[in-house]
Amino acid sequence: xxNEEVNINRKNSLWKYSFIRFKKHKLAFISSIYLILLILxxxxxxxxxxxxxxxxxxxxTSKPSFYSCEVLQKKDMNTVxxxxxxxxxxxxxxxxxxxxxxxxxxxxxxxxxQSNNNSYIHKETFILGTDKFGRDLLSRLIYGARISLSVxxxxxxxxxxxxxxxxxxxxxxxxxxxxFIMWLINVVWAFPSILLVISISVVLGKGYxxxxxxxxxTSWVEIARIVRGQFITLKESEYVESARAxxxxxxxxxxxxxxxxxxxxxxxxxxxxxxxxxxxxASLSFLGLGVQPPTASWGQMIFDGYKYLITxxxxxxxxxxxxxIMLIVFAVNLIGDGLRDSLDPKLKK
Amino acid sequence: xRLFCFNMIKFTLKNLxxxxxxxFGVLSVSFVLTFLIPGDPAKMILGQRADEESVKSIRVxxxxxxxxxxxxxxxxxxxxxxxxGKSYLTERDVAKTILEKIPAxxxxxxVSILISAFAGIAAGVISSIKIYSKKDYFFILISLLGISxxxxxxxxxxxxxxxxxxxxxxxxxxxxNGWYYIILPAIALAFRPLAIITRITRTSMLDELNxxxxxxxxxxxxxxxxxxxxxxxRNALNPVITTLSSSLAATLGxxxxxxxxxxxxxxxxxxxxxxxxxxxxMIQGTILFSAIVFxxxxxxxDILYALINPKVKLG
Numbered sequence: 139x140x141n142e143e144v145n146i147n148r149k150n151s152l153w154k155y156s157f158i159r160f161k162k163h164k165l166a167f168i169s170s171i172y173l174i175l176l177i178l179x180x181x182x183x184x185x186x187x188x189x190x191x192x193x194x195x196x197x198x199t200s201k202p203s204f205y206s207c208e209v210l211q212k213k214d215m216n217t218v219x220x221x222x223x224x225x226x227x228x229x230x231x232x233x234x235x236x237x238x239x240x241x242x243x244x245x246x247x248x249x250x251x252q253s254n255n256n257s258y259i260h261k262e263t264f265i266l267g268t269d270k271f272g273r274d275l276l277s278r279l280i281y282g283a284r285i286s287l288s289v290x291x292x293x294x295x296x297x298x299x300x301x302x303x304x305x306x307x308x309x310x311x312x313x314x315x316x317x318f319i320m321w322l323i324n325v326v327w328a329f330p331s332i333l334l335v336i337s338i339s340v341v342l343g344k345g346y347x348x349x350x351x352x353x354x355x356t357s358w359v360e361i362a363r364i365v366r367g368q369f370i371t372l373k374e375s376e377y378v379e380s381a382r383a384x385x386x387x388x389x390x391x392x393x394x395x396x397x398x399x400x401x402x403x404x405x406x407x408x409x410x411x412x413x414x415x416x417x418x419x420a421s422l423s424f425l426g427l428g429v430q431p432p433t434a435s436w437g438q439m440i441f442d443g444y445k446y447l448i449t450x451x452x453x454x455x456x457x458x459x460x461x462x463i464m465l466i467v468f469a470v471n472l473i474g475d476g477l478r479d480s481l482d483p484k485l486k487k
Numbered sequence: 488x489r490l491f492c493f494n495m496i497k498f499t500l501k502n503l504x505x506x507x508x509x510x511f512g513v514l515s516v517s518f519v520l521t522f523l524i525p526g527d528p529a530k531m532i533l534g535q536r537a538d539e540e541s542v543k544s545i546r547v548x549x550x551x552x553x554x555x556x557x558x559x560x561x562x563x564x565x566x567x568x569x570x571x572g573k574s575y576l577t578e579r580d581v582a583k584t585i586l587e588k589i590p591a592x593x594x595x596x597x598v599s600i601l602i603s604a605f606a607g608i609a610a611g612v613i614s615s616i617k618i619y620s621k622k623d624y625f626f627i628l629i630s631l632l633g634i635s636x637x638x639x640x641x642x643x644x645x646x647x648x649x650x651x652x653x654x655x656x657x658x659x660x661x662x663x664n665g666w667y668y669i670i671l672p673a674i675a676l677a678f679r680p681l682a683i684i685t686r687i688t689r690t691s692m693l694d695e696l697n698x699x700x701x702x703x704x705x706x707x708x709x710x711x712x713x714x715x716x717x718x719x720x721r722n723a724l725n726p727v728i729t730t731l732s733s734s735l736a737a738t739l740g741x742x743x744x745x746x747x748x749x750x751x752x753x754x755x756x757x758x759x760x761x762x763x764x765x766x767x768x769m770i771q772g773t774i775l776f777s778a779i780v781f782x783x784x785x786x787x788x789d790i791l792y793a794l795i796n797p798k799v800k801l802g
Contacts, residue, residue, distance in 0.1 A: 467635040
């Protein structure tokens with residue numbers, strides 16, 4: 139085979155064709171751009187987010203969107219103190235007098251504005267408002283994206299690994315192995331998944347990694363079923379027969395011959411699984427079993443806001459994280475649809 | 488016919504054995520999980536400041552001092568007899584408490600399944616008749632939303648809209664207070680299966696409408712509504728029924744978030760409350776209950792399927 143031929147083969151590879159088809163699926167393409175954007179946002183959360191997501195300013199509890207206020211930032215030693223100011227009465231180069239936010243009484247404070255560069259007055263704007271602890275909602279949303287995406291990716295990696303191993307073993311060897319693995323699949327399938335996730339995370343303890351593992355350990359079932367089905371049909375195909383005739387071992391046939399051909403439904407299923415994992419994480423955090431506060435997570439934010447749903451002043455406390463979850467799950471589902479159409483054109487009606 | 492009966496009995500027995508094996512697995516997994524949960528149950532019952540003596544006596548009473556295998560065997564034995572243990576907190580019998588909660592969960596789950604079945608099939612049929620129309624796109628969008636929105640978020644949005652803003656529907660409580668208390672939880676619960684059923688009905692109807700028998704029916708001059716309802720829909724319903732039965736199996740075992748949020752006194756609320764209070768026998772009982780309900784319903788659905796659909800392979 140000369141170089142040119144190789145090039146032509148590359149050009150016409152399955153992935154290239156799939157990508158072309160995927161691009162035609164407009165909604166899926168837009169969704170994948172959104173997802174990439176979200177990944178970038180969560181990687182660069184530290185740079186993008188306007189405020190520290192964990193900083194509480196209790197004077198700014200449940201403020202509506204686009205709330206802005208002047209604050210006096212004081213830096214003594216290593217701690218930064220932020221004093222909200224209702225109204226500046228007098229400001230000179232060396233002194234400032236203002237009305238305190240809490241008491242509404244006139245309070246004066248002497249701050250040397252010039253000699254100490256770290257103390258200054260500036261305006262803080264909260265684009266999406268603040269939550270009940272006076273934390274900036276936008277920053278928390280940005281940091282929350284990290285949690286949702288990493289939960290989705292890591293738990294699905296675990297699920298795909300377990301699913302592929304068990305599914306291929308049961309579909310390839312059949313017999314007793316198959317019976318045992320099918321039994322295992324049915325047992326896990328029978329549990330209400332959210333309760334199983336909850337029990338596993340109670341066993342492992344509350345927290346970040348525990349939630350990942352718990353979700354991964356429960357969502358491999360669907361992938362194992364699909365891999366098994368693929369293996370059962372592909373095992374009978376001629377190329378596998380010829381591979382066997384050539385004397386290749388089981389490992390080689392499984393990993394080099396059957397698995398690559400069984401991957402496209404796995405990819406599609408794991409995108410749907412990714413969406414479900416994000417929902418699971420939100421649900422776990424909503425119950426207080428996921429990521430522990432003060433770390434921002436969308437489910438946690440909804441839980442925080444939910445108690446103030448009727449009386450609260452900033453409905454965004456619930457609405458924005460809810461929209462964020464909806465959008466990401468929506469996007470991931472659309473990507474799954476697009477992938478299904480592009481990776482397996484036979485399925486397309 | 489005789490052969491069919493024989494095969495049917497064989498199929499039923501095989502399924503029964505399978506289901507029993509699955510339930511056995513479910514019991515084992517839930518026992519292992521409870522065994523692994525950190526913390527001493529005796530201390531959970533008596534409180535952290537209990538004295539050594541009473542902790543010891545409780546451990547003996549519960550059989551916690553025995554080795555793993557013996558505890559496991561006695562657990563299986565007790566559960567088979569229907570004894571799920573007692574709540575750590577209220578000392579009430581777990582099985583009894585769960586039985587009391589069944590009606591509420593069953594009511595909610597049946598009503599929401601009915602809503603999702605009727606609305607979903609209607610939407611799917613309309614979508615498939617008027618394909619690529621505005622209505623079609625609308626239903627596609629709604630069903631995508633239904634799949635994407637987590638149930639608890641849906642519940643909160645409904646509470647906000649109908650409870651807080653419009654103030655026309657009650658946001659928490661049971662039907663004791665009036666039948667309309669079921670509206671919001673049922674809708675919140677129905678949304679996701681509705682979305683899935685709409686999608687499935689649409690694709691399945693599209694398949695059927697392109698088949699030869701529909702063309703024949705049209706050539707015969709049958710009215711369009713008769714063709715759609717009597718001919719195409721009847722054949723398109725098979726996958727829809729599968730979805731409906733599986734979501735019924737899933738919800739009958741307890742509707743966790745919806746019940747909890749709407750304060751609906753069913754098994755889901757019970758499970759959630761026990762999780763919040765770390766009442767392990769109750770958690771274990773509710774998990775077991777919903778897993779067993781799932782297995783049992785699937786067992787009957789499989790048999791029903793084999794009876795209705797001759798294509799299902801028996802044996």
